[in-house]
Amino acid sequence: MSHNGFLTLHGVNKRFPLKDGELSVLEGISLDIRQGEFISIVGGSGCGKSTLLRLLVGLEEASSGSLLLDGAPIRGTDPERGIVFQDHRLYPWLNVEDNVLLALANSSLSKAERLETVHRHLELVGLKHFARAWPAQLSGGMSQRVAIARGLVNRPKILLLDEPFGALDALTRAQLQEELARIWLAEGITTVLVTHDVDEAVFLGDRVVVMEPRPGRIRRIVEVGLAHPRQRDDYRLSELRNDILKDFSQPRESPRQSRERPRRFPSYAIAW
Numbered sequence: 181m182s183h184n185g186f187l188t189l190h191g192v193n194k195r196f197p198l199k200d201g202e203l204s205v206l207e208g209i210s211l212d213i214r215q216g217e218f219i220s221i222v223g224g225s226g227c228g229k230s231t232l233l234r235l236l237v238g239l240e241e242a243s244s245g246s247l248l249l250d251g252a253p254i255r256g257t258d259p260e261r262g263i264v265f266q267d268h269r270l271y272p273w274l275n276v277e278d279n280v281l282l283a284l285a286n287s288s289l290s291k292a293e294r295l296e297t298v299h300r301h302l303e304l305v306g307l308k309h310f311a312r313a314w315p316a317q318l319s320g321g322m323s324q325r326v327a328i329a330r331g332l333v334n335r336p337k338i339l340l341l342d343e344p345f346g347a348l349d350a351l352t353r354a355q356l357q358e359e360l361a362r363i364w365l366a367e368g369i370t371t372v373l374v375t376h377d378v379d380e381a382v383f384l385g386d387r388v389v390v391m392e393p394r395p396g397r398i399r400r401i402v403e404v405g406l407a408h409p410r411q412r413d414d415y416r417l418s419e420l421r422n423d424i425l426k427d428f429s430q431p432r433e434s435p436r437q438s439r440e441r442p443r444r445f446p447s448y449a450i451a452w
């Protein structure tokens with residue numbers, strides 16, 4: 181495995197302590213991500229996708245192995261790593277502008293520069309006219325746009341997305357996928373997207389990392405090899421999708437014992 185990636189994971193293991201032993205959630209994760217690349221990570225429930233993303237965010241520490249961003253070890257959260265969760269986590273008592281502004285709390289920019297930066301990012305996600313709106317006035321899709329603006333406003337080195345469209349209806353989801361592709365093309369930001377949705381993974385990703393569970397491992401990495409912007413009805417995308425879906429109907433080996441956690445529910449509830 182070479183170590184010349186912009187974001188490099190090498191031999192990453194993650195174990196959680198249990199009352200009677202420990203649970204191995206990720207095993208031997210090695211991955212080199214190029215600067216500006218869009219990586220999708222797919223896998224069934226419980227294969228450790230979110231845990232992997234939490235390691236990249238710095239919310240969890242690896243039990244062993246290394247995670248390097250631009251040559252430096254990832255330790256703790258940092259504005260150089262922007263994150264967008266499935267539930268947008270906007271503060272209901274702050275308007276859209278202030279929600280995004282909050283992400284710049286530790287920035288060295290002046291107040292005027294911060295406001296200008298916030299407005300530029302709201303424009304980027306198509307919400308130029310909603311700076312003064314309240315979260316309760318936004319649809320689910322609009323809230324996720326605000327969350328994307330907030331994830332980008334610090335000009336991070338990487339953008340990490342954990343099922344960002346998982347709670348949206350199919351049409352809004354498709355629209356936001358296209359928006360995300362446009363933003364990624366315009367900004368050239370290295371992006372890691374975790375999703376359950378294989379169509380979404382192949383539509384957006386330069387490469388798709390297919391994971392398998394118990395413990396979470398990389399099953400294979402699929403090179404999509406299609407230029408952006410892509411056409412949703414491109415038959416090559418469906419071929420890739422079908423090929424990846426086969427992985428989920430043919431387990432490579434019998435699953436090892438694992439403890440399941442109750443499924444998470446999206447905590448956002450605002451839509452109109």
Ligand SMILES: Nc1ncnc2c1ncn2[C@@H]1O[C@H](COP(=O)(O)OP(=O)(O)OP(=O)(O)O)[C@@H](O)[C@H]1O
Nearest residue numbers: 196205224225226227228229230231232439440441
């Ligand atoms: N803090 C923790 N303590 C103990 N076990 C944990 C912890 N966090 C995650 N796990 C376990 O790790 C495994 C992987 O969880 P993770 O949320 O990373 O999977 P996932 O692939 O993102 O699943 P989903 O798609 O359902 O969100 C699960 O079996 C879960 O129970």
